[in-house]
Amino acid sequence: MEPVTHFLTGACIGRAGFNRRTAYATVAATLAAEAADLDVLWGFRGPVSELAHHRGITHTLIGAPFVALIITGVIWSISRLGKSRKPDAQPIRWLWVWFTAFIAALSHIALDWTNNYGVRPFFPFNAHWYSGDIVFIGEPVLWGLLMIALVLPALLGLTDREVGAKRVQFRGRGLAIAALIGMVLLWCWRWAEHANAYNLVAAADITPTPVTRIGIEPYPTNPWRWHAILETATTWQVAEVDTRTGAVVSDSHTDALFKPTRTASVNVARQTYLGQVYQDWSSWPVVREIGQQPAPGRAMPDFPPTRPWVSVEFSDLRFAYSYLDTSMTGRNDQSLDHMLAHSGLTGWVYVIDSKEDAGQFMNGREQR
Numbered sequence: 001m002e003p004v005t006h007f008l009t010g011a012c013i014g015r016a017g018f019n020r021r022t023a024y025a026t027v028a029a030t031l032a033a034e035a036a037d038l039d040v041l042w043g044f045r046g047p048v049s050e051l052a053h054h055r056g057i058t059h060t061l062i063g064a065p066f067v068a069l070i071i072t073g074v075i076w077s078i079s080r081l082g083k084s085r086k087p088d089a090q091p092i093r094w095l096w097v098w099f100t101a102f103i104a105a106l107s108h109i110a111l112d113w114t115n116n117y118g119v120r121p122f123f124p125f126n127a128h129w130y131s132g133d134i135v136f137i138g139e140p141v142l143w144g145l146l147m148i149a150l151v152l153p154a155l156l157g158l159t160d161r162e163v164g165a166k167r168v169q170f171r172g173r174g175l176a177i178a179a180l181i182g183m184v185l186l187w188c189w190r191w192a193e194h195a196n197a198y199n200l201v202a203a204a205d206i207t208p209t210p211v212t213r214i215g216i217e218p219y220p221t222n223p224w225r226w227h228a229i230l231e232t233a234t235t236w237q238v239a240e241v242d243t244r245t246g247a248v249v250s251d252s253h254t255d256a257l258f259k260p261t262r263t264a265s266v267n268v269a270r271q272t273y274l275g276q277v278y279q280d281w282s283s284w285p286v287v288r289e290i291g292q293q294p295a296p297g298r299a300m301p302d303f304p305p306t307r308p309w310v311s312v313e314f315s316d317l318r319f320a321y322s323y324l325d326t327s328m329t330g331r332n333d334q335s336l337d338h339m340l341a342h343s344g345l346t347g348w349v350y351v352i353d354s355k356e357d358a359g360q361f362m363n364g365r366e367q368r
Contacts, residue, residue, distance in 0.1 A: 001111045002138045006034040008146035009111060009183070010104040015150070015176035018103075022096035023089065024075045032071040032101035036063075036108045047362035048347070052277040059109055060123045068101035075101075114187060116217050116318050118283070129281060134190040136220035142183060149179035190223050197226040197241040204248040206239055207232050207256075215284060216241070217318055227321045229284055234259055236286070236317055238336055254335045260288035269312035269349040274360040274367060278347050284317035286340060295348035297364030307352050314347035315340045 010033025014026030036058040043050035057063045075097055112119040118131035135142075153172030197216045207230055215229035224244040230237045236257050239250035260266075266289055269275050279285055293311045294300045303309050320340040350358040360367040 001115060001135075003034050003037065005111060005139065005142055005146070006037070006108055008143065008150065009033050009107050009180070012146055012149055012176040012179050013104050013107060014100060015153075015172050016180060017173055017177075018096065018100040020173075022091070022093040022100070024079065024092060024097055025100045027078070028071055028075050028097050028101045029104040031074065032068055032104035033108055035067050035071055036105065046367035047365040048274045048277055048360060048367040051281060051345075051347075051362065055112060055117070055119050056123060059112060059119050059121070061106075061109070061121050062124075064105040064109065065102055067105040068098050071101040071105075072098045118281070127280070129283065131283070132187075132191070133215070133217055134187060134194050136218045138220060139186075140221050141186060145179050145182050145186075149175040186223075190218065193223050193243045194218070194226065196243045197228065200241055200243065200246060200248050201228045201230065201239060204239075206230060206248065206250050207235065207237050208252070209233060209235070215318065217321065229317045231284075236284075236336070238317070238321065257286070257336050257340065260286070263289050264354040265289050265310050265351040266312055268351045268355055268357060269314075272349050272357045272360055274314065274347045274349055274362070278314045282314075282316045282318075286313075286315045286317060288313055290341075295350075295359075295361035295364070296346075298361060298366075301350060301359065303350075303352060303358065308354075309350055309352045309358060310354075312349045312351055313341070314349070315343055316345055319343040319345060 007030055010030040011026055013033065014029035018025040018029060036055075039054050039056055039058045040050060042053040058067055072094065076094070079092060109119055109121050113121070113130060114132045114135040115137045116131050116133045117137060118129035120127060120129055122128070149172065152175060194216050198214060201214055201216070202211075209232045211230045211232055213231040217227040217229065219225045219227065224242055226241040226243065228239040228241050228248070228250075230239065236259065237250060237252065238255045239248050241248050266287055270279065270287060275287070279287075289310050290313050291310055295311065301309070317340065320336060320343040322339065346362070348359075348361045350360075352358045
């Protein structure tokens with residue numbers, strides 16, 4: 001999930017009762033709930049390095065206790081730098097600070113599992129990517145649920161001060177617990193709708209040849225709308241699913257893509273650093289040679305005219321859909337081929353003479 005959801009979830013975890021056990025519990029949970037994403041700092045070594053290490057060791061069951069330990073150290077530093085504590089101040093129980101941070105670190109892994117990017121919780125013993133595919137990477141319903149649980153107690157506290165009521169020290173526990181339970185209930189609802197969407201697609205007559213694999217991807221906000229990916233021996237095809245009405249919409253002319261030929265240049269690109277990292281991560285990869293096109297955001301490369309070159313594109317069918325479109329057409333009348341080329345998390349490799357790697361790019365940045 002994106003950082004907002006992680007931060008809000010951590011704050012609710014702290015408010016759910018841990019803040020009654022020790023001082024700094026809410027701060028520790030809030031920081032630990034997002035700390036795993038510090039692995040994006042690998043981006044300084046290049047975009048492919050970031051893809052290789054993002055959701056790596058900091059997003060694992062073996063890494064979570066150490067993430068919590070680091071956050072505990074940060075809290076210790078904050079407490080040392082702060083002013084002298086009042087005699088009646090809530091005591092700091094460091095084991096509870098660590099345990100609170102540990103629970104929040106685990107919440108990060110759970111939240112990331114729910115979307116379709118995936119997570120590797122058992123790395124390095126098991127490098128397989130797991131994804132629930134039930135919640136979009138940014139879910140406004142969760143934002144609203146968690147924000148209400150955190151903001152409403154503060155507003156009630158202001159009201160109490162206006163009328164001169166006694167200040168409540170640990171306000172908002174019930175709402176925080178309710179928000180976290182609501183999050184789990186939303187996951188359960190979306191899990192059921194995901195299964196319903198899968199069954200609708202499996203029963204529909206969408207492709208002219210037998211389907212070998214089906215993927216169901218979530219949209220934000222609307223729990224009844226899903227994006228389906230179907231694979232056959234020769235093609236990929238996508239469909240839009242509405243589980244409330246039972247509708248499955250797909251056009252074999254615009255929503256289908258023939259599997260590309262595996263050329264010598266494609267084989268070279270697959271063996272590059274980008275190629276190996278991308279294929280390890282992607283569960284629906286499309287690798288295709290697209291001619292002499294520069295990577296998005298880059299100028300045309302200046303290769304010698306005597307040395308022929310091509311671009312090989314790496315893209316992922318999970319992200320080749322327009323989640324902002326509210327209609328069941330899904331892609332604003334654009335073909336799957338167009339949406340795939342403009343989807344997020346796309347990589348490009350230049351190959352010269354069908355045998356030499358001449359550049360690797362992602363998101364307009366070159367991996368050096």
